[in-house]
Amino acid sequence: MALLDVKNxxxxxxxxxxxxxxxAVRGLSFAVEAGxxxxxxxxxxxxxxxxxxxxxxxxxxxxxxxxxxLLLGATNLLAFGPRDWRAVRGRQIGxxxxxxxxxxxxxxxxGAEVGETLREHRLVPRTGIKPRVLELLASVGIPxxxxxxxxxxHQLSGGLRQRALIASAISxxxxxxxxxxxxxxxxxxxxxxxxxxxxxxxxxGRGLILISHDLAVVSRLADHIIVLRHGEVVExxxxxxxxQRPQAxxxxxxxxxxxxxxxxxxSLSGDAPRSAAASAAKAAQPVLxxxxxxxxxxxxxxxxxxxxxxxxxxxxxxxxASGSGKTTLARIVLxxxxxxxxxxxxxxxxxxxxxxxRRRPLRPRVQLVAQDxxxxxxxxxxxxxxxxxxxxxxxxxxxxxxxxxxRLLASVGxxxxxxxxxxxxxxxxxxxxxxxxRALATRPSVLICDEPVSALDVSTQAQVLDLLAGxxxxxxxxxxxxxxxxxxxxxxxxxxxxxNDGRIVEEGxxxxxxxxPRHPYTKALVEALPRLPVG
Amino acid sequence: xxxxxSPLSPPENASLRKxxxxxxxxxxxxxxxxxxxxxxxxxxxxxVAPYDPYGLDLLQSLKPPSWSHIFGTDQLGRDIFSRVVxxxxxxxxxxxxxxxxxxxxxxxIGLTSGVLGGWVDLAFMRVVDILLAFPSLLMSMAxxxxxxxxxxxxxxxxxxxxIPGYARIVRSQVLVIRNSGFVEAARVLGQPPLRTLLxxxxxxxxxxxxxxxxxxxxxxxxHSASLSYLGLGPKPPTPEWGLMxxxxxxxxxxxWWIGVFPxxxxxxxxxxTTVLGRYIKAYSEGRE
Numbered sequence: 001m002a003l004l005d006v007k008n009x010x011x012x013x014x015x016x017x018x019x020x021x022x023x024a025v026r027g028l029s030f031a032v033e034a035g036x037x038x039x040x041x042x043x044x045x046x047x048x049x050x051x052x053x054x055x056x057x058x059x060x061x062x063x064x065x066x067x068x069x070l071l072l073g074a075t076n077l078l079a080f081g082p083r084d085w086r087a088v089r090g091r092q093i094g095x096x097x098x099x100x101x102x103x104x105x106x107x108x109x110x111g112a113e114v115g116e117t118l119r120e121h122r123l124v125p126r127t128g129i130k131p132r133v134l135e136l137l138a139s140v141g142i143p144x145x146x147x148x149x150x151x152x153x154h155q156l157s158g159g160l161r162q163r164a165l166i167a168s169a170i171s172x173x174x175x176x177x178x179x180x181x182x183x184x185x186x187x188x189x190x191x192x193x194x195x196x197x198x199x200x201x202x203x204x205g206r207g208l209i210l211i212s213h214d215l216a217v218v219s220r221l222a223d224h225i226i227v228l229r230h231g232e233v234v235e236x237x238x239x240x241x242x243x244q245r246p247q248a249x250x251x252x253x254x255x256x257x258x259x260x261x262x263x264x265x266x267s268l269s270g271d272a273p274r275s276a277a278a279s280a281a282k283a284a285q286p287v288l289x290x291x292x293x294x295x296x297x298x299x300x301x302x303x304x305x306x307x308x309x310x311x312x313x314x315x316x317x318x319x320x321a322s323g324s325g326k327t328t329l330a331r332i333v334l335x336x337x338x339x340x341x342x343x344x345x346x347x348x349x350x351x352x353x354x355x356x357x358r359r360r361p362l363r364p365r366v367q368l369v370a371q372d373x374x375x376x377x378x379x380x381x382x383x384x385x386x387x388x389x390x391x392x393x394x395x396x397x398x399x400x401x402x403x404x405x406x407r408l409l410a411s412v413g414x415x416x417x418x419x420x421x422x423x424x425x426x427x428x429x430x431x432x433x434x435x436x437x438r439a440l441a442t443r444p445s446v447l448i449c450d451e452p453v454s455a456l457d458v459s460t461q462a463q464v465l466d467l468l469a470g471x472x473x474x475x476x477x478x479x480x481x482x483x484x485x486x487x488x489x490x491x492x493x494x495x496x497x498x499x500n501d502g503r504i505v506e507e508g509x510x511x512x513x514x515x516x517p518r519h520p521y522t523k524a525l526v527e528a529l530p531r532l533p534v535g
Numbered sequence: 536x537x538x539x540x541s542p543l544s545p546p547e548n549a550s551l552r553k554x555x556x557x558x559x560x561x562x563x564x565x566x567x568x569x570x571x572x573x574x575x576x577x578x579x580x581x582x583v584a585p586y587d588p589y590g591l592d593l594l595q596s597l598k599p600p601s602w603s604h605i606f607g608t609d610q611l612g613r614d615i616f617s618r619v620v621x622x623x624x625x626x627x628x629x630x631x632x633x634x635x636x637x638x639x640x641x642x643x644i645g646l647t648s649g650v651l652g653g654w655v656d657l658a659f660m661r662v663v664d665i666l667l668a669f670p671s672l673l674m675s676m677a678x679x680x681x682x683x684x685x686x687x688x689x690x691x692x693x694x695x696x697x698i699p700g701y702a703r704i705v706r707s708q709v710l711v712i713r714n715s716g717f718v719e720a721a722r723v724l725g726q727p728p729l730r731t732l733l734x735x736x737x738x739x740x741x742x743x744x745x746x747x748x749x750x751x752x753x754x755x756x757x758h759s760a761s762l763s764y765l766g767l768g769p770k771p772p773t774p775e776w777g778l779m780x781x782x783x784x785x786x787x788x789x790x791w792w793i794g795v796f797p798x799x800x801x802x803x804x805x806x807x808t809t810v811l812g813r814y815i816k817a818y819s820e821g822r823e
Contacts, residue, residue, distance in 0.1 A: 334723055363725030375716030378735050380742075389734075393724050442724065 002031035003175050003207040004055070004093075007068040011050050011231075014062050024050040024063070025231045030224065032176060032207035037198075039210045039222035043457040047231035049098075052180045052211045056095050057085030072176075090117040094169030096162075096179040103165060104153035110137070110164050111149035117172040136167040140197055158322075159190035166197060176207040183217060187321040187484050192528035195220055213457065215254060216487075216530040219243065227251050243532055257462035258532065259491030261511055267469075268462035268491070285312040287478045288333065288351075288366075288446050293342035295328055302328045303339070304502035310446060315472060315479040317493030317510065319486060321525070325502040330450045330482050334368055335359050347445060364394050364442030371451035373431035377423040383409070383434055384419045390441035408437040411474075412467060429460035433467065440471070450482045465492060486529050490514050498522045563814050566807035573804055576623035584617035588774045597790045607792035609783070611772075615792060618774035619800050625775045626804055629690045629759035630752040636690075637697035638748045642741065644698070645705025649713065650732060660706070663699040671696040675758055679767045686759075686769045693758045697751060704747065708740045746819045750812035753805045760801045776801045 011025040025047040032038050042048040054065045057080060070077040072092060080088070089095065097103035104113055115133045118124055124132050130149070137145035140163040153161055162182060169177055179198060183191040199221055202208050212218050218225060225242045227235035227250070234248040246252045257268045288310040295303040302325045310316045320326045331337040333344060335352065344352035346365060354362070370376045377386055387405045396404060406416060412433040423431055432452060439447055449468070453461040469492065471477055483489050489496060489510065496513045498506040500521040506513055517523045576583050586604075592612035600607040606615035648659040666674065671693075678692035712718060713736060721731045762768050763777030771778060776797040783794025 336719065336722070360725045360727065363723060366723075368720070368723045370716060370720070372716060376720040378717045378739065380738060389721070389726070390724050393726055438720075438724075 002033050002071075003073065004032040004209075005069065005071040006030050006055075007070070009051070009054070009065070009067040009070065011047065011054050011059060012064040012066070013060075014064060023231050025054075025228070028226070028228070028233055030226060030236075032209060034175065034207055035202060035205045036223045037202050037208040037210055037221045038224045038226065039212065039218035040226050040228060041212055041215055041218055042228035043213055043459065045230065046228040048211045048213075048228050049180055050231075051228075052095075052178050052209070055178060055209070056089050056093055057082070087121075090169075090172040090174065091121050091123075092172075092174050092176065094172065094174035094177040096165050096169045096177060096182050098181040098184060104161060106153055109150050109152055110156065113153075114164060114168045114171055117168065121172055123172060133167075133171070136171050137164070140164070140167040140170075141193070142167070157190075158186050159193060162186060162190075162194055163197065166194075166201075170201065170206075174206070176209065177201060178209045178211070180211045181213065182210075184213070188486065188528040188530075189321060189524055191217070191530070195530070214530070215243075215458075216258060216532050219532055220530060227254070254458055255532065257458050258487060259462070259465060259485075260487045260531075261490035261514060263491050264510070265469075267466050269459065269466050284314075286310070286348075287312050288344065288346055288480075290333065290344045290352075291342055293329070293332060293339045293344070293352075295325075295332060295337060295339050301502050303332065306342070306499075306502075306504050308497055308504065308507070310478055310480055312478055313472075313476040314494045315477075315481055315492055317489035317496045318480060318482045318499060319484065319489045319496060319525070320499035321484060324499045326482050326484075326499050327450060329499070330368075330448050330480065333446075333480060334366055334448055335363065364390075365445040367439035367442060367444035367447050369432070369435050369439050369447065369449045369452045371454050373428075373435040374423055376435060377431070379423060382420050382422055383414075383426075386423075386434060387438050387441055390438045394442050396441075404441075408441055409434075411440070411471065412437045413463075427460075428456050429463055432456065432460075432464050436464075436467065436471070440475070445478060447477055447479045448482070449479060451484070452481075453488060454483065454485065461488075468492065486514060486525060498525070562810060566810040566814075569803050569807040570811060573623045573627065573800075573807075576620045577627040578624070580617075580621045580624060584614075584620040586614035586617040588613065588618040588621040589772055590614070597786070599790070600792055606796045607790065609790070609793045610786060613772075615779075615796050618779060619776070619796050621774045622776045622779065622797060622800070623804070625686055625769070625773070626756045626759060626801065629686065629693060630756040630804075630808070632690045633693040633697065633755040633759070634748050634751045636694035637701055637751065638744060640694070640698050641701025642705050642737075642744065644702040646709055646732075646737065646740065648702070649706040649709025650736070656706075659702070663702050666696075666699040667703070672758060672761060675762060676765070676767065679762060684767050684770075686773075686775070689759050689762050689768050692762070693755050696758075697755065701744065701748075701751075705740055705744060708743060709736060712736050712739050743819070746812070746816045749815055750809060753808035753812060756801065756808065757805050 007029050009025060009028040010023065013022040013024060015021045028051060030038050040048045040051060050059060050063070053059050054063065057077070059065050065078070067078060072088065077088070104110070111130065111133050114136055115129045118129050118132060134145045134149060137148060142148050142160055142163050148156065148160070156164065166182070182198065183194050186194060195217065198208060198210070202221065208221065210218055210221055219239055222239050225235070225237065225239055226233055227242070227248070229250050235242055235246060235251040242251065243255070246255060259268055286309045290309070291307045293303050293306040294301070306329060308316065318326050318329065328337060332339050332352065339352055343350065346362070351359070351362070384405055387408055388401055391401050391404060405419070409415060409418060414430065414433055414437070418426065418430065423434070426434065453464050456464060465488065468479070472479065481489065481492050493510045496508060496510045497504050498513060498519065498521065506517065506519040506522045513522065514526055517526050590613060592608070594612065595604070595608050596610050596612040598604055598608045604614050604616065606619060608614055644659055644663070648656045674696040675689070675692040678695050679688055682688040682691060718731060718735055721735060759768065760777035760780070763775050764781045766781065768778060769775050771782065779797040780794050783797070786793050
């Protein structure tokens, strides 16, 4: 018998009238067997998290959960009240939450958090709690559990926090574990470790429900993949079937939208096929030259003797895990941080050494597309003000400003409809387009893209990457592209810099660096990258 | 592949937002009506008041509420209702005037402190700390003792007592905005700092403050009534609510209406500005 059997599940959030009801999920059916993993994949708004929450009775007071049946073993979960759910949660179904930083109580020790289920369900005698917690911490691979037991969440790294959450989820020996985006906030190497831990739990005979936006992440673990879109199941099958012979157009588009080395020079969103690699084979003309950059914050050497060159029309990818110093390096290049030693020159003239008042007139030449476009716009301003401000700074004649704004918006795929919108009224992809339009308004010599697609869904990411590729070709853009995502870096870069602990550890063509890495760190990074089993 | 180009916005946000909007609770409508009435009283008292607030009529003294004098008359035969109506202008004058001054000076101090930082910030904030250490009513009394009594001096006293709080709020708001992504974006564009200050920092600071100041008007009215009650405000026979309250105190057994009605009006004014202020605050934060 299946551990959990879901038949025709639908989740509805009640509106004021039946017409305003929001159908988060419709007609979802699956069964979880012992030692099996069901993956539910979808973009934001697909209903995947609503499903996860409904399965532990946390769908919320205004959610209507209906199903033909919802069976946990032989128990009917549909008839459950809050008390019944409390007996199930932690004991029969373990729930691993998404964000380890906010999901752990900052005022309680890790030991107290992990021991919570043991105490609540009175699973072991009071004196047995601590030894059991230490055992659990060790079993999820937390080194030195005795020390960690008494520490607080903020003293642990992201990976350790996620492990602690998993330890807490398995503490009641549940038969089923639901993990909602368990690796989203982690970098690739830690992500690979967490995925390995989850696969061990699966091998122990637990049923696993994995919720993710990332097809590549689930491909390693899943025995059954369900692709959701707007609450409807669009694809449902074994990994082989989903990856090799996807049935729905949406799944095909999703698979095609994942950037990697193979997709370089190709369109990801499938809008217009493009001719590849026209920019190569030109005499190298250095635009930005950095030499011997150093930056220390207290004892930490965040940027350590970094030198590189960016040539005209070239995209240099900067890849590294969180904490590797890549964001600080980008801020030095932008002139927002001053290096302690070393210099950056721009078109042969000094840049980093200039005092602020002399750099200010030159600032339009180095522009930024940030990770969080919403935060980089004044919330009171409309799109026309946001782009217009950049034109005002380069003294663009006021008479032609509106036309120029429209031209810039058109170049990023927006039109006059968006002129009067405020940032909050735009979708994530549209916001990033506005950010790109603003950055291009000053006709910069170098464009710094700091994780520009990290906050976006795969399909939106594909559109933005395609847009940048098109602009690069048409305008001969020179770019420094910072990302933690090897696939994205491999897709966009002409040359790659790999950064670790403040140093550039490897540099070269993306195919060579990322297909045949030499430095141990690059090797670890590449091995940890989840890959799709597509031919 | 047309599927991918359509925006993937979750529909739930829109309907939730619709649910929250357009729901006016009766308490808020009532508060707005009371304030509107007081505003008319304050601006055009002769439209509302049936008698001269200073007009003596000793034959009609100490009459209880009746159809000809709905709030009754005082010991000198003056119509209480007319006096209460005329009193609205003093309260509104002090409430709005003191808040306006306090907000403007508070912005100036908070902005200077937050933008310049360093020793300027340190100096301003220590002074603010010292001023905040005194209860604001005590503070106002000290200022009145220094400036002398009278309605305008009360206004200044209340304004001075309220400045430190506003300065604090503005400063912390400035510190948040100064480190925001859009101020950094302006810097990357090469915008001169003064323009960034005027275009991004100042407007984003004032917004929340305007909301907060509506709450401040209520407490300014309360303070002005308290100071007048203590005899630090205008002199008799001015129809000021706090003063009328203290004058009516001696007759509380014989003629309760002399003291009670000015008190009721002051309470109504304070409650309705506070209710409305809270509503505006909640609305601007997206809670209503």
